[in-house]
Amino acid sequence: MPDPFKPLIGNPLIAFELATVDPNGDPTTGITRTETSKTSFSIDTEEMKFSATGGIDAWDTRRYLNIWVCTMVGQYLNLSHIWGESRVPSCSDSDFVTDTPNQYGPNGGKPTFPHVTCNNAPHGDMFMNYMDYVDDDTMFMFSKEQVARMHAALEFERSQLGTPSPGM
């Protein structure tokens, strides 16, 4: 962990567990298995997320976090990619948190510290952040302001997460 970013580490204190009750009120392990004739799914079309296209429909996303193959949980809690909201790399966009350095575009693999873009020397990109595209063993932090955004999402947009089904 690079020293300059150590004071910025935030702990989300958010834990997920497998659902024990499904949307119909029946007991569940929280894992469903779907047989499909499809041999692959494209992330372009998100066909895996719909029964009509060979995948499986989500459970009510207000009350459950659905994971198919690889869903980044940060976005569900209102975080942006750490390089910003622009669809193409740019130094002029933002991820709406101020304690992550301005970053040009995604990083991949295992960058070495410091990785400078967008005049963000001397410390460079916070590429070890979960909202970048580096390898699993290279990402290990949220920043404090990212944590604040996640907590705000849990308080408002996702306030029904984990609550019982209506009528139960």
Place this chain on the structure above:
Amino acid sequence: MNDDTPDPARLHKRWLHSYEEDTETEAVYRPESYAFPPSRGPRPGFELRPDGSCILFGIAPTDAPTTEPGRWNLNGDTRVLTCTDSTRRPVMSARVTSVGEDRLTVKKE
């Protein structure tokens, strides 16, 4: 046009961001046929066509790849490559610093 202005014909292909090769100040793009290492998400980029149309490949906030058709232009004096969307709003603007057969670099701005 400046003498060192890149020949627009060399730009006519689909270029994808080879971010592993970036420097602090320059971003590197490669043709889509390039042997890119695996990427966690889609690679952003653009396809520049001889008829002036372009397609912008981006990353949505949800990680899904996006495609956006538009028009492109290379300013001969400033070497600024611009792609505009269907409403003529600039969606990409980058200063080209070099164009090779299989390598395009732009300034990070």
